[in-house]
Amino acid sequence: MKKLIIAALACYGLSARAQMHESKNFLYLYSDSVIYAKKIMLRPDFAGYWQLRADSRRVPTEQVKFFNNEEGFFANTRKLHLGGLSSFSERIIDGRINVFQEMTYDPFFDNRGPRYMDRRQSRVDLRMYYNKGYGNLKKVNYNNLKNDMSDHAESMDLLKGYKKSMNTSKIMYTAAAVSVIAGIVSFLAADKKVDSSFPGHFGDRTSGMNTSFSDYTPSLIMFGLGLGFTAGGYVIQTSGSRHLERAVDAYNR
Structure with a gap:
């Protein structure tokens, strides 16, 4: 049938x-x-x-x-x-x-x-x-386009630029993840320290947190680094995507 x-x-x-x-x-x-x-x-x-x-x-x-x-x-x-x-x-x-x-x-x-x-x-x-x-x-993706554009030198150069940007952005995102995790660990450690230093009523603990802000400084720094690495990774990734588009445009000219 x-x-x-x-x-x-x-x-x-x-x-x-x-x-x-x-x-x-x-x-x-x-x-x-x-x-x-x-x-x-x-x-x-x-x-x-x-x-x-x-x-x-x-x-x-x-x-x-x-x-x-x-x-x-x-x-x-x-x-x-x-x-x-x-x-x-x-x-x-x-x-x-x-x-x-x-x-x-x-x-x-x-x-x-x-x-x-x-x-x-x-x-x-x-x-x-x-x-x-x-x-x-x-x-x-990089591997597929690399095989199909191997006969065009300009496109291959742009693809290499794309791969380099993607590798760099992955490193940035990994660094961001590590920074955030370190910030969370540091924050929990500081919070535990405040709890142990000012036991008792909630008011006492609040006062202790105000006077022990420096204990949370490393956490804030780690979170800030994580945010910075994330922004940097995104910018590099976006720039790399333009290399990908330019590689296709060059091949089609």
Whole structure:
């Protein structure tokens, strides 16, 4: 039965990748067949599962690798998720390397198709996907991009800058965690010291805390260092992400 369905879809569409026209609406199947249609819509069925309609035909989403309609160009990310459930990401960068951003579908629809609750991001990050041509999607990360950009020296240099920034930010975040933990330990030790020095009524203890503020100074310093390391790690990480985006832009020029 499955073979008959695939054969019928192949007859309805085209099998030659070279004949594709992205100015038209189409479904690109995992079988490398292409189905052109006047209107393609992504809609949930009665059970809440997503389905694709090409004119009057219903096409199972697990068979569709890409689809193109008035809303944009979308890729199926099901092979990159546990469980293999179909989920579509929109292409936000088109070039030798295409970048896709996963979005959350708005349950309220209109005649033009599904709308998206999330806005497109301007910066390439590790939550995104990419591919070349109509190849399989890959997760955006250093190792994947390094292999696919090895033929472009400028992009490789930018990727090295990205990796260096990420390593530095990890060190900063680790230092922040160590500082906070040290601050908590120091605070508990100081609090115990105040309790032992001023036993009895709550008023006595409050007075003791006021006169023993210096006991808490090391804790405050550690917390301040933790905050500083966290801010520094975030700034370095953000700068490194720009290296990642510039690497993709350089490759696509």
